[in-house]
Amino acid sequence: MTNDNFKRCQKHALHLFRSNFVIILLAFISTISFSASAKICLQFPNFPTGQYQFEDDIKVPSFDGTELAINLFTPINDQPAQGYPAIIFANSWVLDEHEYLIQAKQFAEKGYIVLSYSARGWGCSDGQVNVAGDKDVTDVSALIDWLLANTPVDANNIGISGISYGSGISLLALAKEPRLKTAVAMSTWGSLGESLYQEQTPRMFWGFLLVSSGFLTADLEPVIARNYANLIFNQNIPETLEWAKMRSVDQYINLINERNAPVYLANNLGDNLFQPNNLLEFYQNLTVPKRIDLNQGTHASGEGFGLIGLESFTWTNTHRWFDYWLKGEATGIMNDAPVTMEVAHTGERDHFNNYPLNETETQRFYLKARGLFTQGGLQRSSYSPWWPKSNQIFSGLDTIATTVIPLVSEILDAHLNLPVKTPMGLISRVNGIVFQSDKLDSTMSIRGIPKLDIRLEPSLAQFQLNAYLYDVDRSGIGTLITHGPITKYRAVPFRSESFQWDLVATAYDIPQGHRLAIAFDTFDALYAVPTLLPYSVKFNFSSGQDSFLEVPTRAN
Known part of the structure; x- marks a missing residue:
């Protein structure tokens, strides 16, 4: 041909x-548009208690006449001379202003005015979903105007918070609205472009879930579906990423830093929508009073239990954060280590003084070619074969190296202690490859972002490679620790070159006597493939041209 x-x-x-x-x-x-296109619009009855007044029939006009639906908790007793501190809660994707009722009640009982609202396009609010754009940010300013005009609020102590979609609005509003003193952002993003298209890999599952659920429950701006299609089909990428850039708080970090506005961030290490890597970079670049807690779980699951009144590490710290910054109470939150990571399957939390983590060191493992009947190796010293070697895998079929069921697997892993298990010896040698270390002499405490530098030779300009990091027990069963994809659309076919990419940040302890392993294949249900044409990827090995895995670890 x-x-x-x-x-x-x-x-x-x-x-x-x-x-x-x-x-x-x-x-x-x-x-779904014909059958539903119906926004969820609920209204609860107004009622007073001995501690606060609750109102749920309020509409606040924004700058362009769009009416925003809000509910309001107003304390009744012991009004401070300067007024009550206030918290604004912005809704998550699909949910509305009632999302935070239980937490809002708890704050109101402690003397906060709490305004929860449905962002434009959601719930009973007018307009179209703007995805944390300028309209959404200006809406927050309109809500503050309304608070100052209609409630006994302390103008110097107004905070904002939200989960997921609401968290992005919260951080962007903190950057652009000087009347906000602080923000708490849960399951949030630093760069929206990185979250949706990191390493040129479109988030197929999460993107489709967001767009389809948005059409079911809100009025979406048409550009949202167009941009999702652009990422899937690799078209109009610069324009799409520019749209995402305008909605990325890392582009406005100087505004937060200039006025020293305190920020509390919380995310989940198994979140495959807003993966924690770019948020850690955002945290690193903040120069303000700051904190970040990384929990186990998937998107919003680490803080979701707190919405229904169950114990939540993140919500406990949210109360401590607002009590300190908005009420001046000595909660001790600023004396705690500012960076924490919940360690998988242990129920324990590791504490750090900063990020990057000064308490960790990098261990490097060099990839060694597999043999005819053996797996590839991970060794401490550079691999220098007598003559060049290569191992080849093919696309077309998935392997049992996988993240399994999107969303479900992460929940089972984090909250029911049912991690993804894989018999390493059964991973297809045609469509996948495994590299495995010797038995570990001591526990390996992985903390942070593992990195890869692999020498590859694709047969097409378009290819995808998914890497899976495993803890392999004595029987050869691997427990998935983390993973990370890379996709290329303009590689040079049949040319060997080094490709670098990061796996998703993790906190995991591999026991002594187990092995560390990394597996690769060309498909995962989380991500869109770059082509349906068959292709191969060669892993090339030669003296002086190393491929390696770097793992950040903490001394035990």
Whole structure:
């Protein structure tokens, strides 16, 4: 087949893939739009108690006439001379202003005015979903105007908070609205572009879940679905990433730093929507009073239990944070270590003085070629074969090296202690490859972001590689620790070069006597593939051209 014919076949296959996907996506969206397109609009009865007044029938006009639905808790007794401190809560994606009722009640009982609202396009609010754009940020300013005009609020002590979607609005509002003193952001992002398209890898599962659920429960701006399709089909990428950049708080970090506005961040190490890596970078670049807690769990699960009144490490610290910054109480929150990581499957939490973690060191493992009947190796010293070697894997089929069921697997792992288990010897040698260390002499406490530098030779310009880090027990069963994808659209076919990428941050202890392993294949249900054409990837090994895995560890 000539090169021109090959390119025509490639374009034809990609066209079919795109066409079929668009038909399926549009059919699904049309169905739910016809059957539902219904925003969730609820209203609770107003009522007073001995401690606060609750009102749920309030509409606040914004700058452009859009009316925002809010509910309001106002304390009744012991009003301070300067007024009550206030907290604004912004809703999560799909949910509305009533999301925070239990927590709002608890804050109101302690003497806070609490305003929870549905962002434009959600719940009973007018307008279209703006995805933490300028309209959403200006809406927060309108809410503060209304608070100052209609409630006994302390103008110098107003904070803002939210989970997921609401957390992004909270951080961007803190950057741009000087009347906000502090923010608490849970399950949030630093860079929206990195969250949706890190390493050029579109988040297929989470993107589809967000877009489809948004069409079911809100009025979305049309650009949202278009941008999701752009990422999936690798088209209009610069414009799409520019749209995301305008909604990324890391672009406005100087505004937060300039006025020294305190920030508390919380995220989950198993969050495959807003993975913690870019948030850690954002935290690192903050120069303000700050804190970050990394929990086990998937998106919003670490703090979700607190919404229904159950014990929550994040919500406990949220109360301590606001009590300190808005009420001036000596809660001790600023005396605690500012960086914590919950260690997988232990119920314990590790504490650090800063990020990057000064308490860790980097252990490097060099990849060694696999043999005809043996797995590849992970060794401490550089691998220098007598002659160049290579191991080849093929696309087309998935392997049992996988994150398994998106969303579900992360919840089972973090909250029910049912991690993803994989028999390492059964991972396909045709479509995957495993590199495994010797037995560990001591416990390996992994804390932070593992990194890869691998010498690869793809057969196509478009390819994807998924890496899975495992704790392998004495029987050869691997427990998934973390993973990370890389996708390329403009690689040079049949040229060997080094590719670097990060795995998702983790906190995990591998017991003494177990092995560390890294597996690779070309597909995972979380991510969109770059092509349906078959391709191969060679792992190349030669003297002076190392491939290696770097693991950040804490001394035991």
